[in-house]
Amino acid sequence: MANLKGGKAGQKKKPGDFKRPKRKVGRKVTPSNVTNASITSRRINITEQSVLQDKTGAAVTHRNQTLQDILSKMSHYNAHVRRDALFALKELVGLHGMTLVTNVGIVVERVLQAMMDDEAVVREACVGAWKSCLGSLTLTKSESVLEPFTSLIAVYFCSGLTHIKAGVREDALEHIDALLDLPVCANLLARCLSADQCGQLLENLKDLVSPKQTTVQVKNSYSLLAERNKAKQAQLQTQVLKGRFFAVAAAHKFLRALAAQTPSTTLPAATSASVPSHAASGTILLFPAPQFVGWSPTPASAVQNANTTASAASWANKAVTLLRALLALWMEAHDERANLSQEALMHMVLIADCATMLVREASAYIDGPTMKAFQSAFFEDFPKASPDPLRIDIATLHHWNALNLAMAQFGVECLRTGAALPGVNLDEMIAMFLAAELKELQADKESSTIAHSASSMKTRLDILLLLLERQPHPSLLDSFTSLYKAAAPQSAMFRTCTAFVLQYLTPTLNAAPSTPLEWDLILTWMEQLGHFLQLPHAEAHHDATLAKVFRVCIAILKRLPESSHASPALASWLSRVMAFFTETTETNWVGSMSPLTQIEAASCLYHLPSFPPAFLKTLALCCKSPGVSIDAKSFLVDIVAKHEARFERGALLSFYLSTLFAPTNQAIAAQVCRVLTWMSLGASLSSILAPILSKQSLDDHALPLVLAYVACLRSSTIVFRKAGQELEKRPVPDVLRAQVTSVFAHVLTAPAPTSLLLPQVVDGLLYCNGAFVDLASHFFSAQSLTDALGLFREARLRPLVLLYKIELQALVADVDEATADANVVRQIRNELQLITKDVA
The missing domain is CATH 1.25.10 (Leucine-rich Repeat Variant)
Incomplete structure (x- = not known):
């Protein structure tokens, strides 16, 4: 079709340079010379990253x-x-x-x-x-x-x-x-x-x-x-x-x-049937007062309100309902036609353990049908075994053994709490099972059907302890003793057996004195306890176990009859004790124990029926070691002093002196010197100790040396003391005169801390007053008149000044006034006159 209007077809018009405003009726026209001041803005929110924040x-x-x-x-x-x-x-x-x-x-x-x-x-x-x-x-x-x-x-x-x-x-x-x-x-x-x-x-x-x-x-x-x-x-x-x-x-x-949360109520019996067993407490899982939480009312339930008792009964009933669920799971998991997996066996052991704890703590709330069902499930074919033992591995066999142990523990808890039902002789059945276990462990330590772990052994011994609570089982104790003797001291089985011995003997030895005891069995166990002393620290509570060992040994020694004093087992135990007190780095010794355990060990020595020849030598080395606490050393000194009649005098003096001059024993120096005085050796003590004391350095051993000289002076005064006389002249033994004068003069003239020993020096001068005039003569001859004046002015020495007035006046008269300080000489004379005048 022809374009009749001319121009290009479809051509758009271009916008003009100026937009023609469109005016509408009724709206006010904005003047052209007015500026719009309103502002429009938009914001974007971005969360700040935490890594960019300052969080110093x-x-x-x-x-x-x-x-x-x-x-x-x-x-x-x-x-x-x-x-x-x-x-x-x-x-x-x-x-x-x-x-x-x-x-x-x-x-x-x-x-x-x-x-x-x-x-x-x-x-x-x-x-x-x-x-x-x-x-x-x-x-x-x-x-x-x-x-x-x-x-x-x-x-x-x-x-x-x-x-x-x-x-x-x-x-x-x-x-x-x-x-x-x-x-x-x-x-x-x-x-x-x-x-x-x-x-x-x-x-x-x-x-x-x-x-x-x-x-x-x-x-x-x-x-x-x-x-x-x-x-x-x-x-x-x-x-x-x-x-x-x-x-x-x-x-x-x-x-x-x-x-x-509740201490165990299990109380082992003695080796004989005459040892009474205490009835198990009726309290169950009690929580600390004043809040009462438990499975049954306490013996003091009369003071509890009705709400608390109802709460405890409700709590017990809820806990016991778990038994039925456990029994249902047991019956569902136990398939007699197939081998059980290790996981199933492990959880069946847990089921038996849960049932044991519930029976132990809430037996009064368990109904008869439930107990009958459990005993039927556990003990119809006890001990249980795999239906096809040839096709399972050793680990699974050990789990079967653990299951039998758990069921045996359930049985003894039923016997202990009285929850066992008639018809099955659980005591005999469990005793036969345990005897077979111990016999197999003793015969073959690498048995494939018996678990050798420490936990399994502890379970067996817990079962044995509960069986012995009901009645004696000599054959089981003999089997255990044979196993204990065959166990290596470094093994976990030895430690577990030791814990059983301590748990069993603690109440046994605390029984009435008239109770007969199996001393052959006890001494055999005591010999094994001696091996335990030198074991290294393999457990966190090794110190506490050692303290129990010493307490049990003390109880044995207190009741040990004289006929057993020469027993080879006791001699072997004593040799281990002496080795325990010998410092070494290869085995355990007393210096590596805590201070409280060291005192327990020292107290055991007090009850020894006899002392070996090297006893004092061993203790001397022990007391010189810095690893032994000062309290334990003090206890050892007292023990030796108590039994000094059993030792030779020379060995005693050697022990005391080595302890006295040890670098770390200044705290017990006074105690050792008192013991030396109590030996009542008189002037002989001075003769014996003079050569030894003369070799000691005053700079290194000021306190023990001064105390030793004081002890010698005090011991020598026994010779001169007479009844009815309060004060008399007591000369110093000739062997000590020069040494005492030199040491005492050094203390009086030296600066601190040596001068702090003045009270001890004064004690020595009072014990043997001849040392006073010797010391005064030394000061006058050395022209140390100031030191002599200080000696005269000591308040406690004024009676001695009066006693030796003539000798002191002669010393003053012999002073060369040309070389001496006239003022000091005058003060000395005045001091002598004042003391004489005061007494007159």
Whole structure:
């Protein structure tokens, strides 16, 4: 079609240079000379990165995050942010432990809230953060800061264990297990929770152990389809069984923590049946007063109110209901037609241990059918064994052995508490089992069917102790003694056997004096205790065990009959004791013990029936060692002084002098010198000690040397002392005169600290006043008139000035006034006149 208007087709018009304003009716026209002053702006908010902030001095992570930053992100809507916050908290606690101590309240609350998070990744990170927090508090020994929050922790634990989601319940159990894995935290929780809280927590654990869970399970279509598949259904059942086993392990740790709050009521009997056994207390897992927490009323329940008693009974009933759940799990796990796995055997041992603790502490609340079912399950075919022992390994065999030990311990607890039902002779059955165990251990130390661990051996000996409480078993004690003698001193079995001997002998030796004792057996054990003395420190409580060893040995020595004094076992033990008091770096010795243990060891020597020839020589070297405490050395000196009639005089003096002049024994120098005086040797002591004292350096041994001379002067005065005379002239023995005068003059003229020995010098001058005039003559002959004047002015020596007035006046008259200080001479004369005038 032709373009009739001309120009290019479709060409747009270009805008003009000036826009023509459009005016509308009713609107005011803005003047052209007016400027619009309004401003319009827009802002973009960008969050400042934490790594760019200045947080000098604050506790931060490697990403410069403080605790406040981390806690604010723990409530973020994004699950990954919450997870990263828990990771950051774990890092912060590891780097700055004190930050957790000062903010433990808010941290614990936020972590426990995250424990029940809907997202599994958050709960998994929360487990790691919880373990890190508990580990940090334990490492810094600040776990006590959790005490005000134990009730809050228990509430969250119970809430998590009863959550509608199975994953939350499993992760809550992980948190509980992490806390109970640390003994200090487990004991803190058991000590601070009330009876109702403990009962509620244990009841919730019971629900997880039970075969039919009472809580609601949320299932989606995928899980329903999976259950229809038999293979996947069997796999789910296996996972459920593992979860129930894990709940048993947590319950076992919790019960063990509760039991640790109450001292054991087990009291071993003596070797003879005539030693009475005390009845077991009825108190069960009692907590510190004034708060009462327990499984049964205390003996003083009359003073408890009705609410407390009802709470204790309710708590006991809740705890006992766990037995039924444990029994159901036991019957489900124990399949007689197939070999059990090691994991199943381990948890069956825990089931038996839990049942043992419940029987020990709450036997009065257990009904007869439950006890009958347990005894039937445990002891119908006791001891139990694998149905196919040829196809299992040694480790599994050892787990079977541990299971039999756990069941035997359950049986003896039933016997001890009176919960055993008639029809089965548990005492004989368990005794036969234990005898076979000890016999096999003695015959073959590398037996494949018997566990040799220290914990297994301790369980056997605990069973033996409970059996001996009921009645004597001489054959079992003989088997144990043979095993004890065959054990190597460095082995863990030897230490475990030693702990049993100490636990058994402590009440046995405290029985009535008329109680007959098996001295041959006791002396054999005592010989083994001698081997224990020289063992190195392999345990943290080695000092405490050594103190128990010495206390038991003292009790044995006190009651040991004279007919056993020459026993070879006693002689062997005594040789080990002497070796224990000999300083060496190869074995343990008394100097490496704590001061209290050293005193226990020294007190054992007091009760020795005889002393070997090298006894004093060994003790002399011991007293010279700086590793032995001064209190123990003082005790040893007293012991030797008490039994001095058993030793030769020369050996005694050698022991005393070596102890006196040891560099670290100045604190007991006065005691040693008193003992030297009590020997009543008279002037002979001066003759004996003079050659030895003359070789000692006054600069190095000022105090012991002065005290030794004073002791010699005091001993010599016994010769001159007469009845009815208060003061007489007592000359110094000739062998000591020059030495005493020289030493005393040095003390009086020397500066501090030597001059501080003036009171001791004055004591020596009073004991043997002849030394006074000898000392005065020495000062006058040396022209030390100032020192002589100070000697005369000593208040305690004025009676001696009067006694030797004539001799002193003669000394003053012989003074050369041409060379002497006339003022000092005049003061000396005036001093003599004043003393004479005062007496007149």
